[in-house]
Amino acid sequence: MNTIRPHLRSISIVLSLAQLYFVFKSASLVILAILGTSSGDEVLVDILKNDFFTKSNDTPSNYLAAVFLLLIIGLNIFLIFRLWLASKIIRKYQVGKLLTLGHSKDLEKVGKGFDYYSFLWYATHLIFGTFFFNDLTAFYKTLPYALIFFLLGKVILILSSISAKAEILKEENDLTV
Amino acid sequence: MPIIINLDQVLADRNKKSKELAEMVGITEANLSILKSGRAKAVRFSTLEAICKALDCQPGDILAYTEE
Numbered sequence: 286m287n288t289i290r291p292h293l294r295s296i297s298i299v300l301s302l303a304q305l306y307f308v309f310k311s312a313s314l315v316i317l318a319i320l321g322t323s324s325g326d327e328v329l330v331d332i333l334k335n336d337f338f339t340k341s342n343d344t345p346s347n348y349l350a351a352v353f354l355l356l357i358i359g360l361n362i363f364l365i366f367r368l369w370l371a372s373k374i375i376r377k378y379q380v381g382k383l384l385t386l387g388h389s390k391d392l393e394k395v396g397k398g399f400d401y402y403s404f405l406w407y408a409t410h411l412i413f414g415t416f417f418f419n420d421l422t423a424f425y426k427t428l429p430y431a432l433i434f435f436l437l438g439k440v441i442l443i444l445s446s447i448s449a450k451a452e453i454l455k456e457e458n459d460l461t462v
Numbered sequence: 463m464p465i466i467i468n469l470d471q472v473l474a475d476r477n478k479k480s481k482e483l484a485e486m487v488g489i490t491e492a493n494l495s496i497l498k499s500g501r502a503k504a505v506r507f508s509t510l511e512a513i514c515k516a517l518d519c520q521p522g523d524i525l526a527y528t529e530e
Contacts, residue, residue, distance in 0.1 A: 461504040462489060
C-alpha cells in the first residue's frame with residue numbers, strides 16, 4: 286500500500302485540477318453563450334469559428350452556435366461529476382478502503398462515463414462541424430482528445446471487472462472461518 | 463445452503479458458551495457467529511480441528527447435510 290501512496294496522491298491532485306479546469310471552462314462557456322446571444326450580431330458564431338472550428342464562409346445562426354455551446358457545457362458538467370466520482374474512489378484508496386462494496390460499480394460508472402463523454406464530444410463536433418460550420422477537419426482534429434477519454438474509459442472498465450472479481454474473492458475470504 | 467451447522471446444539475450439550483469456544487479455538491466471536499448463523503462460505507480444516515478438539519466431538523457432529 287505504501288508503494289502506491291505517492292501515485293494515488295498525484296492522481297488525486299491531477300483529478301482535482303482537471304475538475305477545476307472543467308468548472309472554469311464551463312463557466313467561461315456559459316458567459317460566452319450569454320454574451321454572444323445577447324448581442325444581436327453573429328459574435329458567437331465568429332468566436333466559435335476561431336476557437337472550435339476552422340474559418341469558413343458558411344455562417345450558421347447565433348442560435349445554433351448557442352446550442353453547440355450548451356451541448357459542450359452539458360458534456361463538461363457530466364465529465365466534472367465523473368471526475369468527482371473518480372477522485373472519491375482514489376480518496377477511498379488513500380485511506381486503505383480497498384475492494385469495498387460498490388467500489389466496482391463506481392469504477393464502472395466512471396469508465397462508462399468517460400466512454401460516453403468521448404463519443405458524444407466527438408459526435409457533437411462532427412455533426413456541428415460538418416453540417417453547420419462546413420469544417421471537415423473536425424473528423425481528425427477532435428479525434429486525439431476523444432480517443433484519450435475513450436481508451437481511459439475502457440481501461441477503467443477493465444479495472445472495474447477485475448475489481449468485481451476481487452470483491453467476490455475478498456468476501457469469500459472474509460467469510461472463511 | 464444444504465450444509466447446516468449444529469454448533470449451538472453441541473455447545474448446549476457440553477454446557478459451553480460461544481465466548482469460551484472462541485477463546486479455545488482462537489477465533490473471534492464475530493467469526494464464530496458467522497459460522498453458527500450459516501453465513502460462512504468455507505471452514506478451514508485447522509478451525510474444524512480446533513473446534514472438534516475443544517468440544518471433544520467429530521466433524522459430523524457439527525456439520526450436517528440436508529436436501530434443500
